[in-house]
Amino acid sequence: MKKLMLIGMLLSSTAFGFDFKADWNAKWIGLTEDSAVNTWLAYRTGVELDSVPKEVIANIACDSKYWLWINGEMAVFEGQLKRGPNSKDTYYDPVDIAPYLKRGENTIAILVWHFGKHGFSHNNSGKAGLIFDTQLFRSDSSWKVIKHPAFGMTGQKHPNFRLPESNVLFDARKDMGDWTAPAFDDTAWQNAVELGTPPCRPWGRLAKRQIPQWLDSGLRKYEKVSKKANKDGSTTVTGKLPYNCHVTPYIKLKSKPGKTIDIRSDNYIVTGNACVRSEYITKNGNQDFETPAWINGHHIHYKIPKGVEVLEVRYRETGYDADVVGMFECENERLNELWQKSFRTLYVTMRDTYFDCPDRERAQWWGDMVNEMGEAFYVFDAVKGPMLAKKGIYELAKWQRDDKVLYSPVPAGVSKPDNRKMKKKDGSWYKELPRQMLASVGWYGFWYYYWYTGDQQTIVDVYPHVRDYLSLWKLGADGLVIHRTGDWDWTDWGKHKDVPVVENAWLYLALKAAVEMAQLSGNTADIADYQASMKSIEANFNKTFWDGKQYRSAAHKGLTDDRGNAMAVVAGLAKSKYYPAIQQVLKQEYNASPYMEKYVLESLFMMGDADQAVERILKRFAKMIDAPISTLYENFGGGEDRANHGTINHAWSGGGLTMMHQYIAGVQPTSPAFKTYSIRPQMGSLKHIRTKVPTQFGTIELELNKTESGVLAMNLNSPKETTATVALPLTEKMNTLTVNGNVVWAGGAKKNCPAGCRFQGVTDNRVRIELAAGKWAIELK
Structure with a gap:
């Protein structure tokens, strides 16, 4: 199959991140009859061409999916993104079809699958239709169309209400033969009915697809x-x-x-x-x-x-079509296996959107997506990889409710008020999960995206939506957050959730990100209010929740919450003198789900205890590592009953992958998009690490080896136009640092640095150097 070109897929932004095409000459076409659930329509047309230009962009849209053949050859396998960019509009695909065209007669054949119902990933327009627009020819009433007679409905069981897709029934006795072939006789088909020119109801405006066609x-x-x-x-x-x-x-x-x-x-x-x-x-x-x-x-x-x-x-x-660039390996094969399973879990939860699981829901739950983004930046190429995150960010913002509430999953069916009252399970959604939304717009969500991509325009565009949402959060007389229940008062799976502790930490991280986003977007007048709220939380958090041994709210009746204690560290609210006590809590408590476990692990690395972090990773994920499958469970279930584990491929479970790159190998950006970055490894008892990290400038390649004699050797290939700050841990016996064979530091004194290397000193028991782009061999002994 010829590989389709990416058309206009760079991280630029127009019309609030969505490029709404205005100059449509084609018509939406279809049938006059109502569109039932699980409708399949076949379209055909012929076009005579005197010559074929080097590029012929076909702008194609439908509700809900299409398959395109040109001259009998498959050109697009499952085109069209699930609907939509907001609650009213639809996506369209730009496809270069020039490689499939020829001089003379050409045949276009398209199969359209109309889901005909809402789902947690799709907003049903209610009408099957197709539009196909090129500079040479376009869809109109001259096209032929027929309801494909071989497709139908199966009996029970049908897919659960979260999925807009139906089962596929294909009765070959009713098939039309090779109807995509040029020689097929379509004279018995009816002419298509013209249903309007965009923008028109029920499909609205058409926004350009923001991600590649599928890898096939x-x-x-x-x-x-x-x-x-x-x-x-x-x-x-x-x-x-x-x-x-x-x-x-x-x-x-x-x-x-x-x-x-x-x-x-x-x-x-x-x-x-x-x-x-x-x-x-x-x-x-x-x-x-x-x-x-x-x-x-x-x-x-x-x-x-x-x-x-x-x-x-x-x-x-x-x-999803992105290049797998990142990797991580060490001598601990169980960690390596966890990385591989995390990667497989990440990839199987990427398609039209990020989603929680590829089977039961296929829904862009933003709590899951925050974890997924963090992993993806360390795995996929820095061009196509971030496109899915960018799409999700704009969707979250543009689906914001009139009352300023952000909610997910979106896209989803637009919920009618009467359906909400009757709690109909019709694939629609409108409910806010407040802590997930704070994570989404906060430090590990929107801001993390900017820090790893450098895409400033996206932050400029979505910041007003962040500001509106944060305006809903209020502080009480105690200077801490007033609990926000939202529509689903969910904090995490499992028991012993100390919500006030966790909630204040999430709000603090969201405010911290809002300060940066306001500065970046030129909305500096907003900063003072954010900082005032942050100072209030700083002033009252520890005196309210720290009891001398752990973080614990007064009303909390369960076991001490590992999530809350970890989030206090991650948010930067915990004092360093509390760290030993918090580490003890995290040795005893194991209540977090795989979703929140990512932040528990991060807190241990932030406190500098790599060995405890690795020990906890291996303990918590032991059953998942040992399981005879390639992906990770939804829950830390007990026993062997699969139901106790939830799905076997759940997006939120892969946070360990991020920890391996960001903390164990120690590679993370210190300015947007890795223009500058740090290497601050926390190897603990590990002896060998090799990793690759994708950036816009090229791939960071790093290898670390500790010998039995106490030598730490590092090899780095740093991409062009980047600067790395390396901070290597010292032991009592270490007193010499060499860089590319040059003694840079010895006996506590700076020596001669080679070109491109700058000695920065010794702080926090680490020797620090700055390195320009290039290949570096470093030895600390």
Whole structure:
């Protein structure tokens, strides 16, 4: 398959981050009849071209997904982003179709899947339609359209209400043959009905797709195929996938007509919730079928009725198109395994948006997304990687409610007031989770995005929405936050949550980020109010919550909360003299979910106890590391019952990956986008670390080795136009630092630095040097 070009995908920003195309010449086209749930429409047109320009941009939109063939060749496999950029509008895809066109007659064929219902990742417009606009030809009433007769509805079970997708039923007896081929006769199809020119209802304005088209593997063989006879006479054929991934299963077979084949993954039922599956009803003879609806898991199960001969099974992997640049390895294989599983969990929770899980919900819960962003900046290339985060930031801002409340997941169905009262499970959402929203707009959310990308315009654009949301948070007479319940008073999974401690820390971090964002965006008049609130929390936090041994609010009745004690450190509210007591708390308490465990681990590194942090990582994630799967569970469940663990692929569980890069290897930016960065490793008892970190300037490559004789050797390849500050830990016996063979420091005195190296001194028991771009070999002994 030809690889599609990225069109206009750089981290620039127009029209509040969304490029709304205004000059549409094409028409929305479809059928006059109402659009039912799970409607599939086929479109065709022909166009005569005297010549083909080097570039032909087709601007394509539909509700909800499309597949494009040009001259019988697949050009786009599952195009269109789930709707939408806000509660009223829709995305469109810019696609360069020039590689597929030819002089003379050309045939365009498009299959559109209209979900026809809301979900926690999609706002249903209520109408199936397509628009296709190029400088050479465009959609209008001359196009042909038909409701595809082979697609239909399966019986129970249907996907749970969070998913806008339906199961796929394809009855090959009703298929239209090779309808995407140029030679196909479409004269019996009806002419399309013109439904309007953008912007028009119900699709609204059309915003340019902000992320790449999917990476497409083509059809692949399974790692292993096995068969199992069933009591009803059927056979289950199982294909083993190399890891948990997004796939569209394929089967080639020979059969008599009317046999039903069920296709599903081992992730089909998750915590009692049905996900997406497919049914294929056979025609007579040799045939093949690839379901268009992606599913995920480690195994694909085909239930084959008696009398069907399976000739071949394969799968196509698709996923977010970004280059995997980052890596981490050390001599502890369990940490390495956790990194790999964290990476796999991250990647399988990326597509139209970040989401919590790829099976049960596919929803952009922002608490999860904050953790995901932190990981992604250390894994994926610095161009395509951040695009998904940027898209999510603008979506969160533009879905803000009229009462200034921010909420997620978005996109989602727009909830009608009567549905809220009746609590209908219709795929709509409107509820605020206050602590998650503070995390989203705060230090580890919006500001973290800026710090790792340098994308100032996004912060300028979304800052007014941050300011409006923070205006809803008030301090009480005690100088601390007045508890905000929101619509779902959720702090974390699990027990023993000391909400006042956690909530004040989250607000403090949000205010800290707001100061920086106000400064960056030129809204300096707002800073004084933020700082006044921060000072109030600083003045009252410790005297209210610190009891001499731990942080604990007066009304808290449960066990001491590891989350609250960790967040006090992470927010910078805990005094350093409290650290030993807090470390003791974190040796005893294990209440945080994998979501909040990331911040517990971070607090240990911030307190300088790498060994305790690594010990806790390995203890808390032990079952996940040992599990015979490639991804991480949702919860720290007890026993072997999968239900106790939640999903087997949950986004919020991968925070350990960030810790390995940011603290164990010690690589983090000290100015936006790694223009300057620090290397401050906390190896603890580890002897060997090798890591790569992607930046806009190139890849940071770092290797650290500690020998038995007490020598710490470091090799660094620092990208062009960057400056690294290195702070290496000293032991009592260390007294000499060499850089590229030059003695820079010895016997407590500065010596001769090579070009590009500047000695900065010894502070906090670390020797510090500044290094220009280039390759550096450093030895501390």
